[in-house]
Amino acid sequence: MKITMVKKVFADGSPCKKCGEVEEKMRAAGQLQRIDRVVIADEANDQSEGMLLAAEHNIDRAPFFIVERDGQQTEIYTVYFRFVKEVLDSETSEEEEIAEIMNDNDLDFL
Amino acid sequence: MSALPNIVDIDTQLATQSPQEILRYALETFDNIAISFSGAEDVVLIDMAAKIRPDLQVFSLDTGRLHAQTYRFIEAVRKHYRIDIDIVMPEASKVEQLVKAKGLFSFYEDDHKECCGVRKIAPLRKQLLTVDAWITGQRRDQSPGTRAAVPVIQDDKAFARPDDSLTKFNPLANWTSKQVWDYIRDNNVPYNELHDQGFVSIGCEPCTRPTGPGQHEREGRWWWEEATKKECGLHAVNIAK
Ligand code: SF4
Numbered sequence: 001m002k003i004t005m006v007k008k009v010f011a012d013g014s015p016c017k018k019c020g021e022v023e024e025k026m027r028a029a030g031q032l033q034r035i036d037r038v039v040i041a042d043e044a045n046d047q048s049e050g051m052l053l054a055a056e057h058n059i060d061r062a063p064f065f066i067v068e069r070d071g072q073q074t075e076i077y078t079v080y081f082r083f084v085k086e087v088l089d090s091e092t093s094e095e096e097e098i099a100e101i102m103n104d105n106d107l108d109f110l
Numbered sequence: 111m112s113a114l115p116n117i118v119d120i121d122t123q124l125a126t127q128s129p130q131e132i133l134r135y136a137l138e139t140f141d142n143i144a145i146s147f148s149g150a151e152d153v154v155l156i157d158m159a160a161k162i163r164p165d166l167q168v169f170s171l172d173t174g175r176l177h178a179q180t181y182r183f184i185e186a187v188r189k190h191y192r193i194d195i196d197i198v199m200p201e202a203s204k205v206e207q208l209v210k211a212k213g214l215f216s217f218y219e220d221d222h223k224e225c226c227g228v229r230k231i232a233p234l235r236k237q238l239l240t241v242d243a244w245i246t247g248q249r250r251d252q253s254p255g256t257r258a259a260v261p262v263i264q265d266d267k268a269f270a271r272p273d274d275s276l277t278k279f280n281p282l283a284n285w286t287s288k289q290v291w292d293y294i295r296d297n298n299v300p301y302n303e304l305h306d307q308g309f310v311s312i313g314c315e316p317c318t319r320p321t322g323p324g325q326h327e328r329e330g331r332w333w334w335e336e337a338t339k340k341e342c343g344l345h346a347v348n349i350a351k
Contacts, residue, residue: 109252
């Protein structure tokens with residue numbers, strides 16, 4: 001299995017806060033060593049590797065994870081807690097999961 | 111139920127269609143599909159869907175903080191369309207914990223996320239585990255800043271069951287508030303009496319207020335906070351070199 005993490009850099013060069021938070025969480029949980037490659041999606045450069053990967057897989061959010069397994073279809077994870085559960089076989093708390101859902105999705109219509 | 115073949119292609123096809131056509135596609139494609147009804151002008155979805163498929167599954171999130179008028183309206187809709195509406199409630203122990211720790215109006219001091227998390231999102235999540243697809247009244251014009259890209263169909267990864275998929279339909283995404291209200295009047299659709307009192311957007315009682323002329327409807331919700339900014343989007347920006 002090969003895992004690629006794509007993180008974003010804003011057009012002004014500043015790092016994406018959520019990407020940093022996810023990376024920090026993964027570091028604290030010892031999950032970062034499971035990532036084979038970290039690739040940057042530079043919003044100022046649509047030819048950057050991360051932006052090309054985002055376009056190839058129709059992804060419009062960051063960070064995201066590309067999971068390649070021999071003989072299987074490549075899987076893309078844009079939701080961190082799903083990636084942690086389904087790929088890394090680790091647990092996350094319900095509070096964390098709800099916080100992620102609320103941060104990343106516009107649910108104000110509810 | 112597995113994922114639809116290609117959500118992006120279907121979105122492109124459906125994007126130019128009417129809400130009724132989008133609803134028909136949704137209701138004919140999925141057996142186990144439910145409408146999320148907030149007790150506001152999204153009643154048009156029920157009116158349209160009832161004409162397509164009478165065995166509708168509808169649910170409403172009862173946060174415990176809705177206006178009395180909204181409860182009356184949900185009941186009126188249930189009777190008018192002769193449908194069951196699942197009233198989905200938060201877990202009592204979680205609400206008790208929150209209220210004990212932070213009181214009944216924590217959202218005015220922190221922000222609305224914690225309370226909405228307990229009272230809306232956790233129960234919604236539980237409810238959505240029981241279906242293959244859901245339908246919302248989300249529209250692009252409700253919050254221009256954050257909803258510029260409301261597709262009519264989405265692969266809803268946030269609420270899907272583990273290792274499964276969930277499809278979300280937003281048939282009203284491309285309609286304006288005026289189109290919704292024209293439909294309500296033209297079809298004699300019942301509506302929440304709060305709309306006649308100046309409420310454009312209707313949510314929980316403590317977090318909703320009427321808006322005046324020229325105000326955006328989002329200003330009637332959580333007005334003490336800045337409109338939510340989502341920074342996880344990925345957009346190429348053209349930089350002048
Ligand atoms: S809208 Fe207000 S009262 Fe309702 S769940 Fe959210 S914060 Fe709580």
